[in-house]
Amino acid sequence: MSGVAIRHAFATNRKAVAITFDDGPNPVYTPAIGNHTYTHPYLTRLDEESCRSELLRTHKSIEALAGQPPRSFRPPYFDCDGRVADIAANLGYSVIGAVNGAARDWEQPGVRHIVESSRASVKPGCVLLFHDGFGDRSQTVEAVRQLVTELAAEGYELVTVSELAHPHR
Numbered sequence: 270m271s272g273v274a275i276r277h278a279f280a281t282n283r284k285a286v287a288i289t290f291d292d293g294p295n296p297v298y299t300p301a302i303g304n305h306t307y308t309h310p311y312l313t314r315l316d317e318e319s320c321r322s323e324l325l326r327t328h329k330s331i332e333a334l335a336g337q338p339p340r341s342f343r344p345p346y347f348d349c350d351g352r353v354a355d356i357a358a359n360l361g362y363s364v365i366g367a368v369n370g371a372a373r374d375w376e377q378p379g380v381r382h383i384v385e386s387s388r389a390s391v392k393p394g395c396v397l398l399f400h401d402g403f404g405d406r407s408q409t410v411e412a413v414r415q416l417v418t419e420l421a422a423e424g425y426e427l428v429t430v431s432e433l434a435h436p437h438r
């Protein structure tokens with residue numbers, strides 16, 4: 270992971286966080302996800318044509334289903350370099366990371382670990398990432414339920430990445 274051009278948080282005056290899900294869609298827990306590639310490859314290992322094709326295929330699918338293309342792109346494994354970022358930017362994407370990578374919810378490390386690790390990284394304008402594909406997601410679901418309750422009690426608004434990235438649109 271190079272970290273080049275990936276946005277893990279945004280400057281904002283709002284006490285707001287964006288909770289996001291990768292690897293779905295899941296009909297219950299995925300109201301809207303951005304572009305996360307078609308086959309989930311390490312993009313920096315692909316040639317330019319293949320990389321663009323990964324984004325474009327998903328771009329067109331989401332546009333066909335949702336009526337508009339997504340604006341946010343998260344590289345699988347946060348694997349991104351300047352070239353990948355340029356390809357994404359040319360398609361109109363913001364490249365989105367997350368502040369709670371250490372939560373590693375996809376490994377099912379325990380609800381308590383997911384909650385505490387995510388909580389420790391929360392700040393206004395940040396993006397939190399969870400996973401709703403690949404098998405049993407019950408720990409993730411319970412951790413998100415607890416976090417949403419806590420964040421709301423602390424006065425946080427839950428917003429979309431687009432609201433953080435493009436507040437004036």
Ligand SMILES: [Zn+2]
Nearest residue numbers: 291292345346
């Ligand atoms: Zn993923």
